Amino acid sequence: MKTNTKKLTLTALFAVVALIIFIVEAQIPLPVHIPGLKLGLANIITLFMLFLGGFWKVRDVLLVLLVRILLAALIAGNPVGLLYSFTGGILSLLVMFAMKAAFKGAAIPVISVAGAVAHNIGQIAAVMLVWQSASVLVYLPALIAGGIISGLLTGFAVYFLFKTHPKFIGFLGGKNDIR
Amino acid sequence: MKLLTKQNIVFFCIIAFVFAVSVVSWFIIRNIKIENPVVEIYKNGELTHKIELTSDKLDFTIIDDNSNVIFVGHKVGVIHADCPDKICVNTGFIDSGVFPIICLPNRLEIRITDGENELRLDAVAR
Numbered sequence: 001m002k003t004n005t006k007k008l009t010l011t012a013l014f015a016v017v018a019l020i021i022f023i024v025e026a027q028i029p030l031p032v033h034i035p036g037l038k039l040g041l042a043n044i045i046t047l048f049m050l051f052l053g054g055f056w057k058v059r060d061v062l063l064v065l066l067v068r069i070l071l072a073a074l075i076a077g078n079p080v081g082l083l084y085s086f087t088g089g090i091l092s093l094l095v096m097f098a099m100k101a102a103f104k105g106a107a108i109p110v111i112s113v114a115g116a117v118a119h120n121i122g123q124i125a126a127v128m129l130v131w132q133s134a135s136v137l138v139y140l141p142a143l144i145a146g147g148i149i150s151g152l153l154t155g156f157a158v159y160f161l162f163k164t165h166p167k168f169i170g171f172l173g174g175k176n177d178i179r
Numbered sequence: 180m181k182l183l184t185k186q187n188i189v190f191f192c193i194i195a196f197v198f199a200v201s202v203v204s205w206f207i208i209r210n211i212k213i214e215n216p217v218v219e220i221y222k223n224g225e226l227t228h229k230i231e232l233t234s235d236k237l238d239f240t241i242i243d244d245n246s247n248v249i250f251v252g253h254k255v256g257v258i259h260a261d262c263p264d265k266i267c268v269n270t271g272f273i274d275s276g277v278f279p280i281i282c283l284p285n286r287l288e289i290r291i292t293d294g295e296n297e298l299r300l301d302a303v304a305r
Contacts, residue, residue: 032270035281078263080284080288103190107182110190115251117197127283135290139202148198156224161184 004055010172011060018045018068023075034139036084037146040116040154042068043092047112047158050096052174058097065089067076084126089127091122111153116147186254208277213291216257221288230255232274232291247287254281255289 017136018049022042030038045068049061069089099111118142127136162169169175181187199263220228222243230251240258241249246258249266257280267282273291275300 013304033266033271035266035270035283076263078284084283103186105186105207107184107187109182110187110194113194131221131286131288133221133288134223135288136281138277139281141205141208145198145203145205148194148201150215151282178219 004116007055007056007173009102011064014045014049015064015067015071018042018064018074019071022072026076031080032142032146034142034146035136036120036127036139037081037143037152040119041094041145041157042072043111043112043116043119043150044157045155046089047091047096047115047154048161050093050100051108051158051162052169052172054172054174058093062090062093062153065093081169083130084123087126088119088123092119107155109152109155110156112149113151116154117144120144120147140146142175180278191298211277212275213277213293216291217293218251219290219292220249221290223286231287243287247282247285249289255291257287257289260285 004129017044021044025039027041040145046061049056049064050058055109066086066089069082073079073085092115096111096115099106100113103110121140123141124136124140128134192240204304217231218232221224221232224282227243228241231252232251232255235255239251241251243249246255247261250258250260250272254272254274255262256270258281260267262282262284264284266288267280267287268284270278270280273280273289277291279291281287
C-alpha cells in the first residue's frame, strides 16, 4: 500500500485533535447526569473526515476513531468503558457511512444526528448484552433525545467548518463538494 | 451545499418528531411509581443485596470492592465511588422510580423493584 506522507501526518493530527476535544469536553459539566450521555464533541473529527472526500476513505476514519477511543479510555483511566465506546463508535460510523451513501442530498447535521443516536443505542445495547439486564432500557428515551441535541451541535459545527473554510478543506486533500 | 432542500426538511421533521416522542416518554417513565419498593443491588450481574425500603429507621452503608459507598435509608444512593465519571454519585438518591443507579465502570446497578427476584448469593441483606 502506497502511503502518502501528508496523509499520514494529517491522520495523526486528526487523532490528536480528537483527543484534545475529548479532554476539553470532559471538563464541561452537564446539567443532567445520565449514564452514557455526553456531548460527544470528539465526533466532530469523525464527521469531518467522513465528509472530506478526496483521498480520505472510510478506513482512515475508522483508524482515527479506534485510536481516539483507545487513547481516550487510557487517559480517562476507564478501560472497562472501552467495550461500550467501541460498540457505540463503530455502530455510529456504520450508520453515518450508510446514510451518506444512501441519501446523496442529506445534510451533514442530519447524518450527524443519525450517528449520535446510533452511538447511544449501540452503547445501551452493549450494556444490556454484557449485563444481561434490560433495566438500563429506561434510559433510552433520554439517550435518544440527548443524542439528537449533541448530533445537531456537532453536525452544525462541521457544516459551518466546510462552508466557511473551502481553502482549508482543499489543503487537507478534501474535495469541496459537500452538502 | 444546500441545507434546506425538500429531503432535508423531511429529515429535520423526523428528527423533531423522534425528539418529541423521546422527551414525552422520558417524562412518562419518570412518573412511574413502584409500590412497596425493594432495593436490589447488583454487582457484576449478581444480586448481592435486597433491602425493603419501607422498613423504618433503616440507615446503613454498604462498601463494595470498588469502594462504591452505598447509603440505604428511606432512599438509596451512592455517596462515593472510585470511578472517573461519578455518574452514579451524581444520579443522587432514588426511592420509588424505575430509573436504576448505574456505574458502568464498576458494573454496579441499584434497582428499585417490587421484590420479585430471588437473592442468589449468601450476602447479608439486612
